[in-house]
Amino acid sequence: xxxxxxxxxxxxxxxAFALITMxxxxxxxxxxxxxxxxxxxxxxxFTLLGMAGYYFLLGADFIGIIQVIVYVGGIxxxxxxxxLLTSRSLDQIQEPQHSASLGVVVGVSVLLxxxxxxxxxxxxxIRIAAxxxxxxTTQSIxxxxxxxxxxxxxxxxxxxxxxxIGAAYLVRRREQ
Amino acid sequence: MQAIGLNAYLIVAAVLFCLGxxxxxxxxNAIGILIGIELILNAANLNLIAFNYFSTTAFAGQIFAxxxxxxxxxxxAIALAIIITxxxxxxxxxxxxxxxxxx
Numbered sequence: 001x002x003x004x005x006x007x008x009x010x011x012x013x014x015x016a017f018a019l020i021t022m023x024x025x026x027x028x029x030x031x032x033x034x035x036x037x038x039x040x041x042x043x044x045x046f047t048l049l050g051m052a053g054y055y056f057l058l059g060a061d062f063i064g065i066i067q068v069i070v071y072v073g074g075i076x077x078x079x080x081x082x083x084l085l086t087s088r089s090l091d092q093i094q095e096p097q098h099s100a101s102l103g104v105v106v107g108v109s110v111l112l113x114x115x116x117x118x119x120x121x122x123x124x125x126i127r128i129a130a131x132x133x134x135x136x137t138t139q140s141i142x143x144x145x146x147x148x149x150x151x152x153x154x155x156x157x158x159x160x161x162x163x164x165i166g167a168a169y170l171v172r173r174r175e176q
Numbered sequence: 177m178q179a180i181g182l183n184a185y186l187i188v189a190a191v192l193f194c195l196g197x198x199x200x201x202x203x204x205n206a207i208g209i210l211i212g213i214e215l216i217l218n219a220a221n222l223n224l225i226a227f228n229y230f231s232t233t234a235f236a237g238q239i240f241a242x243x244x245x246x247x248x249x250x251x252x253a254i255a256l257a258i259i260i261t262x263x264x265x266x267x268x269x270x271x272x273x274x275x276x277x278x279x
Contacts, residue, residue: 024188029195032196063242066242078253079211082207086259105201113190116193125230144239156246163250171257
């Protein structure tokens, strides 16, 4: 059981974690249960920013930055564009109601969550070593991407190119 | 010694995953389903980075997270293209309307 000295030493970390958790889970709840799809997308903004906060807390500063640039700056904007391009009127943004089986879905998910939490808590995670203090994340990741993970890196760049060409092809103007 | 253990992060990720599943299964709007998928992918990323932090496997988890983010970007672009095509064909993005192939 952590004593009060320990808590006082780590008060910054604990309060940051609590703050981020409240932001992430609160906005994810809004994003899930809001009827208005625009509200959902805006709530997702805070969830994604909070996830970047977690990554900073876990010493993954490069991934945190990437998260902000790609998710918040790219995917979320794309989602909002999608919402606003595909709604002709306000009542299309407003979802009439969730499908009738919402209760069933929530029940199944709560069961799933209970199983996951049980599995997490009951597993005695063996720490391989004390958490290493990460240094020069960006430099190390860059070197690894161009040496050990080069094949995966090139494949993912080709995938990205193919996805972008495919997306542009799908929404092209069709000749009558 | 860490104040916040591995379990805390894993439980947050589990909750996010379940919220994403609810989002995916209960929405009729195709973009709502996409939002659910983003939540699920973020939960997976949080797991990867938490495991990376609490073990000595140099940067494997973080690099996996990068690839997940790349694939999420691909998936969002393709999904938006499909949704816009759906909208041009049906005039709405309600997934119940796209049932032309129903037997």
